[in-house]
Amino acid sequence: MAGFIELSIDIIVIDVANEHIEIAKKISAISASTRRFRKGIFRIVPSQDPRFRQLELSRLFEHLLILASKAKMHNFAVLIDEGNELVDIKELKDFLIESRKYLRKVVIVSADPTPYEKICKPMRALEKRNLGRVDSAPQKSGSNGNEDCKQVI
Numbered sequence: 001m002a003g004f005i006e007l008s009i010d011i012i013v014i015d016v017a018n019e020h021i022e023i024a025k026k027i028s029a030i031s032a033s034t035r036r037f038r039k040g041i042f043r044i045v046p047s048q049d050p051r052f053r054q055l056e057l058s059r060l061f062e063h064l065l066i067l068a069s070k071a072k073m074h075n076f077a078v079l080i081d082e083g084n085e086l087v088d089i090k091e092l093k094d095f096l097i098e099s100r101k102y103l104r105k106v107v108i109v110s111a112d113p114t115p116y117e118k119i120c121k122p123m124r125a126l127e128k129r130n131l132g133r134v135d136s137a138p139q140k141s142g143s144n145g146n147e148d149c150k151q152v153i
Contacts, residue, residue, distance in 0.1 A: 012042050
């Protein structure tokens with residue numbers, strides 16, 4: 001995240017596992033689905049109940065896409081952790097396809113890259129010493145037309 005901060009990019013982290021405690025601004029997914037985001041770094045933590053989590057995140061991704069399409073998030077990057085747990089959420093895929101026009105960057109961290117390969121450009125995990133740099137190492141050659149959506153596997 002250091003690279004994003006140096007570039008003065010505002011960040012929303014979807015923290016499914018509630019493990020990024022270093023980010024102070026913790027918001028529930030329900031609260032975030034009605035919020036207008038200002039400058040800063042925000043950590044959105046959904047419910048741990050899988051059925052409720054899916055409903056919360058569906059609503060959240062709809063809301064973020066509406067904000068983005070109204071040019072309210074042009075300086076934001078959205079980082080989605082544990083993307084492998086969110087593959088069944090249709091609104092996430094809609095968000096990934098459409099948001100690239102309105103956001104600075106979308107990054108998905110997923111143990112299984114397969115569900116997102118047609119939407120995002122896969123990249124290998126960065127080594128610790130390279131964290132904060134903006135470069136990536138693509139796994140495959142070729143482009144799928146969505147250079148603004150990256151997936152870390």
